[in-house]
Each structure stands twice: as structure tokens, then as C-alpha cells.
Amino acid sequence: MLQSQIVTYLNYLFQIYWWMIIIYVLMSWIPNVRASFIGEFLGKLVEPYLSIFRRFIPPIGGMLDISPIVALFVLNFVQLGLITVVQTIIG
Helix, strand or coil: CHHHHHHHHHHHHHHHHHHHHHHHHHHCCCCCCCCCHHHHHHHHHHHHHHHHHHCCCCCECCCECCHHHHHHHHHHHHHHHHHHHHHHHHC
16 A cells, blocks of 8 residues: 555656656747746756756757757656665565
8 A cells, every 4th residue: 555655656756857847848949938937947946857968968960959858768767767666665
């Protein structure tokens, strides 16, 4: 019972963060949206994670930033790994 509640809670947290990244990336296509309160708030939560990948993955052609795609893949792998560890520990 406790295991399923923890796993459900972790899944919700990862899904929320995943959507925060998606929304933040989509906001970059609309002028001046990142300067809004929501844009700045999402930036404070998402940019530290994305900056890890931007250090190693340069934009393609100087314009197309694929680091958020890689960041989302890594986030999913971390989610699966963490849930597996929790399930193993709690049993």
C-alpha cells in the first residue's frame, strides 16, 4: 500500500516537471512570454536542469536547441530508475 502511494506521488512529481519543461520550451516560440511572471517562475525551476545539457549539446545550426529533448529522455530514465529503486527498497 505504502509502495504504491510513494510510486504514484513520484510519478506525479515527474509528470509535473516534464510538463513544466514542455511549457517552458513552447514559451520560447512566443515573443516576450518568458519575461512574464509565469515564464520567469518556470525559468527558475527548469533552467538549472536544462543548463546541464546545454553545456554539452550545442544548438544545431546555431538555432535549433535539442537539449530539452535529451533532458526529457534523461528525466524519464531517472524516473524509471528511481521508481525501480523505491519498489526494491520498500518491497
